[in-house]
Amino acid sequence: MTMKQNVDLRVKIAGVELKNPVMPASGTFGSGLEYAQMMDLSRLGAIVTKGVSNVPWAGNDVPRVTEVAAGMLNAIGLQNPGVDVFIRRDLAFLKQIDTKVIVNVCGKSEEDYLEVVERLSDEDRVDLLEINVSCPNVKEGAIAFGQNPDSLFHITQEIKKKAKQPVIMKLTPNVTSIAQTARAAEAGGADAISLINTITGMKIDVERQRFVLANRTGGLSGPAIRPVAVRMVYEAAQAVSIPIIGMGGIGSAEDALEFILAGASAVAVGAMNFHDPLTMLHVIDGLEDYCRRHGIERISELTGAVHA
Amino acid sequence: MSSAVRKTSTLVQSARMISENICELVLVYPAGERPEEAVPGQFVMIYPNDGAHMLGRPISVCGYDPLAGALRLVFRTAGAGTKELAALQPGEHVDVLGLLGNGYPMEELRTRKSEGAKIALIGGGIGIPPMLELARQLPGCHAVLGYRTNDLFLYGEFEEYAVTAAATEDGSAGTKGTVLDVLKQDKAPDLICACGPLPMLRAIKQYAEENGAAAFLSLEERMACGVGVCLGCVCTTTHKDEHSQVHRARVCTEGPVFRAEDVAI
Numbered sequence: 412m413t414m415k416q417n418v419d420l421r422v423k424i425a426g427v428e429l430k431n432p433v434m435p436a437s438g439t440f441g442s443g444l445e446y447a448q449m450m451d452l453s454r455l456g457a458i459v460t461k462g463v464s465n466v467p468w469a470g471n472d473v474p475r476v477t478e479v480a481a482g483m484l485n486a487i488g489l490q491n492p493g494v495d496v497f498i499r500r501d502l503a504f505l506k507q508i509d510t511k512v513i514v515n516v517c518g519k520s521e522e523d524y525l526e527v528v529e530r531l532s533d534e535d536r537v538d539l540l541e542i543n544v545s546c547p548n549v550k551e552g553a554i555a556f557g558q559n560p561d562s563l564f565h566i567t568q569e570i571k572k573k574a575k576q577p578v579i580m581k582l583t584p585n586v587t588s589i590a591q592t593a594r595a596a597e598a599g600g601a602d603a604i605s606l607i608n609t610i611t612g613m614k615i616d617v618e619r620q621r622f623v624l625a626n627r628t629g630g631l632s633g634p635a636i637r638p639v640a641v642r643m644v645y646e647a648a649q650a651v652s653i654p655i656i657g658m659g660g661i662g663s664a665e666d667a668l669e670f671i672l673a674g675a676s677a678v679a680v681g682a683m684n685f686h687d688p689l690t691m692l693h694v695i696d697g698l699e700d701y702c703r704r705h706g707i708e709r710i711s712e713l714t715g716a717v718h719a
Numbered sequence: 720m721s722s723a724v725r726k727t728s729t730l731v732q733s734a735r736m737i738s739e740n741i742c743e744l745v746l747v748y749p750a751g752e753r754p755e756e757a758v759p760g761q762f763v764m765i766y767p768n769d770g771a772h773m774l775g776r777p778i779s780v781c782g783y784d785p786l787a788g789a790l791r792l793v794f795r796t797a798g799a800g801t802k803e804l805a806a807l808q809p810g811e812h813v814d815v816l817g818l819l820g821n822g823y824p825m826e827e828l829r830t831r832k833s834e835g836a837k838i839a840l841i842g843g844g845i846g847i848p849p850m851l852e853l854a855r856q857l858p859g860c861h862a863v864l865g866y867r868t869n870d871l872f873l874y875g876e877f878e879e880y881a882v883t884a885a886a887t888e889d890g891s892a893g894t895k896g897t898v899l900d901v902l903k904q905d906k907a908p909d910l911i912c913a914c915g916p917l918p919m920l921r922a923i924k925q926y927a928e929e930n931g932a933a934a935f936l937s938l939e940e941r942m943a944c945g946v947g948v949c950l951g952c953v954c955t956t957t958h959k960d961e962h963s964q965v966h967r968a969r970v971c972t973e974g975p976v977f978r979a980e981d982v983a984i
Contacts, residue, residue, distance in 0.1 A: 438949070439944075439948065439949065440948055441947065441948035445946045445947045445948050445972070446946070446948070448724060449724055449725055461948075461950075467963070467964040467965050468965070469963075469965040469966065469967060470950065470953070470965075470967065473940055473941070473951075473952070473953060473954075474940070474941045475941070475950070475951045475952075475953070476941050476942070476943045476949065476951035476952075477941060478772060478773065478774045478800070480771050481770070481771050481773065482773065483773065483774060483943060485943065485949070485951060487949070487950050487951060490950045490953070490963060490965065490967060492962070492963055492964035492965075493964055496964050633773050634770075634773065682773065682943075683773065684944070684948075685773065685774055685775075685943045685944045685945075685949060686766065686773040686774065686775075687726055687814075688725075688726065688816075688946070689725075689726070
């Protein structure tokens with residue numbers, strides 16, 4: 412019989428300590444309100460909010476979601492109530508929850524992003540900012556900033572000038588070299604990066620001979636994208652020294668460990684929250700169990716443990 | 720009002736096809752996790768066991784027995800997910816989230832009924848099953864059911880609770896035509912509750928406006944989460960929605976039942 416060993420699941424992202432490395436991916440958890448009756452939100456390492464913009468956004472037409480093999484496509488189009496209501500309603504709710512808060516920020520122009528960043532700068536409930544420069548489903552802004560290393564470098568720099576909280580740049584997989592965009596974010600002053608956002612995809616209804624999604628294209632997420640995401644986290648980890656939050660189809664502790672071993676300091680669960688709202692709690696328990704079985708005292712020891 | 724929502728492993732009590740491509744599943748919640756009641760119009764997310772299908776399928780409640788914790792679902796087998804659900808065997812388990820969403824406003828309906836209002840329950844195609852629980856909880860209404868052919872699934876059960884009439888597209892039973900053709904044969908109802916395909920709901924909305932009737936419509940939309948976080952299943956609203964701050968409401972959370980005048984369909 413072995414002694415029950417304590418496992419330290421704490422990780423640090425840009426100087427902010429999380430009680431464990433598990434959080435929801437932006438857009439799959441609202442601000443946690445809807446899931447509060449199903450789980451103890453304070454068990455999460457952090458809550459990452461749905462993207463928030465300077466004014467309310469109506470998003471795309473329906474159909475906005477559809478299932479594909481081991482995954483889903485979405486083209487919500489970043490519908491959100493705008494930063495004023497977000498602060499009044501969502502941040503007020505999050506004040507009651509004992510966990511870190513990462514607010515995801517979206518915009519159509521540089522000014523949009525900066526306005527939200529400034530509005531949030533005095534909100535002490537915001538621990539970190541995650542900048543969405545990678546959404547494939549809005550026509551202006553978003554992904555355009557994230558696909559070109561020069562624009563990514565520039566907008567990161569501008570946001571860093573205004574932001575009072577540490578800045579995570581969320582990267583798109585829809586690029587030729589993730590190492591190049593990761594380096595651009597780091598050079599622009601990003602405190603951390605998160606990846607991957609969804610992979611642009613398309614589904615066609617063959618009976619009706621038309622696009623399934625009103626937006627025609629959508630972002631692919633779920634287990635189908637996991638190997639791509641693990642590979643990209645690995646490549647980014649080889650390219651930069653800032654912390655990485657890894658995501659893409661995580662549904663179990665084993666999945667999360669792939670990302671951590673590839674170089675992620677923390678992980679996010681996205682589409683699999685829709686399969687089972689308690690997925691994150693299972694991942695946290697499974698990480699603790701894994702560390703025990705492998706005699707690992709601190710989960711942070713595992714970050715990047717697999718390399719060439 | 721509603722008990723805590725969680726994903727629950729339910730026991731398949733029976734599974735059978737009741738019509739061409741129409742499956743009836745009866746699922747039993749485990750003791751201690753049984754919803755106290757089902758409001759007609761509510762739905763569950765039901766998850767195929769095959770891991771390649773990660774999302775739940777939203778299916779409306781056709782019947783619920785709170786004492787036995789038995790949930791009856793009647794749905795069309797359309798894609799691979801619903802076909803897998805239709806192949807479930809008694810004794811197997813299947814995961815269910817819910818009851819979810821807001822059903823029909825039962826208090827208001829009961830009050831209107833007791834005041835003598837003529838209430839019509841309209842179901843079209845696979846929109847028929849959810850109206851059965853409403854007919855059961857609000858007996859003495861008029862039910863108008865729209866079918867393609869004389870394969871009148873659930874029709875006999877409606878007759879136990881409601882004055883029931885059918886419309887068939889091919890005229891092989893009841894009135895040839897649509898549910899509207901049946902409605903127009905009689906004095907207009909004061910209040911309409913409807914579930915069915917979008918063209919039918921549009922026609923009902925217009926008919927209700929023209930005849931000064933109140934109408935409640937149960938909307939359908941593709942869903943991912945079922946609980947209001949993903950914003951996949953929105954409908955367009957006629958007023959700014961409180962939650963979204965735009966003219967969008969979540970079908971899963973603010974609906975699926977809406978007042979006809981509140982939605983632009």
